[in-house]
Amino acid sequence: MNPELSHLEDLERFAGGLMTAKETSDFRQRLAIDNNLMAEFELYQTLKTGIKTFHRERLLGQMAIYEAQLQQHTSLPFYQRIAFRKLGIAASVAAIFGAGIFMWNQQNKKENNWEAALINDPGLPVLMSNNKSAYNQAMNFYRQGQFKNALNSLPANTTDTTAYYRGIFWLKLQNSDSAFYYLDPIRKQSASAFRQKADYYSAMALWQAGKKEEAQAVFQKMAANEEHPFQEASVEILENSF
Amino acid sequence: MANDSDFIERLKRGDESCLQEIYTLYRRDFTDWAERKFSLDQEDARDMFQVTLISFYENVTNGKLAVLNSSLRTYLFAIGKYKILRDKKKAVMYANLDELPDINMLETDNEPELEKEQQAKVHAALTQLGGDCQKILELFYFQELSMVAIAQALNYKNDNVAKVKKANCMRKLASIFKSR
Numbered sequence A: 001m002n003p004e005l006s007h008l009e010d011l012e013r014f015a016g017g018l019m020t021a022k023e024t025s026d027f028r029q030r031l032a033i034d035n036n037l038m039a040e041f042e043l044y045q046t047l048k049t050g051i052k053t054f055h056r057e058r059l060l061g062q063m064a065i066y067e068a069q070l071q072q073h074t075s076l077p078f079y080q081r082i083a084f085r086k087l088g089i090a091a092s093v094a095a096i097f098g099a100g101i102f103m104w105n106q107q108n109k110k111e112n113n114w115e116a117a118l119i120n121d122p123g124l125p126v127l128m129s130n131n132k133s134a135y136n137q138a139m140n141f142y143r144q145g146q147f148k149n150a151l152n153s154l155p156a157n158t159t160d161t162t163a164y165y166r167g168i169f170w171l172k173l174q175n176s177d178s179a180f181y182y183l184d185p186i187r188k189q190s191a192s193a194f195r196q197k198a199d200y201y202s203a204m205a206l207w208q209a210g211k212k213e214e215a216q217a218v219f220q221k222m223a224a225n226e227e228h229p230f231q232e233a234s235v236e237i238l239e240n241s242f
Numbered sequence B: 001m002a003n004d005s006d007f008i009e010r011l012k013r014g015d016e017s018c019l020q021e022i023y024t025l026y027r028r029d030f031t032d033w034a035e036r037k038f039s040l041d042q043e044d045a046r047d048m049f050q051v052t053l054i055s056f057y058e059n060v061t062n063g064k065l066a067v068l069n070s071s072l073r074t075y076l077f078a079i080g081k082y083k084i085l086r087d088k089k090k091a092v093m094y095a096n097l098d099e100l101p102d103i104n105m106l107e108t109d110n111e112p113e114l115e116k117e118q119q120a121k122v123h124a125a126l127t128q129l130g131g132d133c134q135k136i137l138e139l140f141y142f143q144e145l146s147m148v149a150i151a152q153a154l155n156y157k158n159d160n161v162a163k164v165k166k167a168n169c170m171r172k173l174a175s176i177f178k179s180r
Helices: A008-015 A021-033 A035-074 A078-084 A088-111 A136-143 A147-153 A160-172 A176-186 A195-208 A212-223 A231-241 B004-012 B017-038 B042-061 B072-087 B116-129 B131-142 B147-153 B159-179
Strands: none
Touching (some): A008 A035, A008 B159, A021 A035, A035 A195, A035 B042, A035 B116, A136 A160, A147 A160, A160 A176, A160 A195, A176 A195, B004 B042, B017 B042, B042 B072, B116 B159, B131 B159
């Protein structure tokens, strides 16, 4: 009896095409008659595929962060974007427009609120070819603004991906306590791709709940960290709303 | 600005930070193109760019792509075109795949698909497994690095140590998976 991959080396050589023709033929015969070995092989394939999809999801989580940053940059005021792109030749023109835009921006600051400050999470990709992805349905509901349905469609597991999106969906449902409940622990998971995003959305949840001092502390921490993807957003929030 | 071969070298070394640079460089062009040429909506175009970038990353790390015969932009757009056409199930009608550069290196997701529940179970087991084991299993099964490269990356004494560690982690994963 070999409950947990006791033939791992053989399985890997077989699956990786590293056996000789004779070894392959012999191994196929063994698989055909040995149910335990076949079960082990299936388990090995399941784990191997699961490891790949796990890391693809991790990368997709990272890309969601890149996307948020790209959108964050796009949402910068016009004069800042010009500076960012280093369009030196526009300097004199920018100076003329700058004064007007600055005044417009100052006016906007006064009107800033939680809703306006929120950078929406773009969600995970939903692929036409990947209908079996655990998150497809939830993400479709999320993008349609059906947050309750999105919440109910999330897979019943305890991964950081699921916990993170539970937090995001609760935030969109304006249930800030539940949002914080799911998001806050992710901030302490150093291996999680969602850790820094969880910082930002935890702070937004605290702010939404009216806990401005606690929220401010989290925003200040992000604002002080130049590596943090939400550093600029935090600085802006602290300047305009706290 | 980094050139295309720099990106490949950095990815080979496991430097994922350059993914963000590539993302920023090409995401807009790609989604504009995909929306215009294939009538994708904005979200599908963005999703397609993200999986395209992951395919590129996997092809670099598993050694299928060592040197680019075209620009990175062309390569990414070629992968994207292939994936979009495949998803639209019109690949045969529209694509002459021979025209695409490095087409033999494009496909990375040909392993069997897992049922939703099975996949969730493996993911939960991996989360429970812990960082070191997650990393070694990622390097071996996802990035498909050799044991020698893994030993170097994780500062193990030699490839035999890495091999034993990897086998132990895989068995531990199997044990957690079966107990759930």
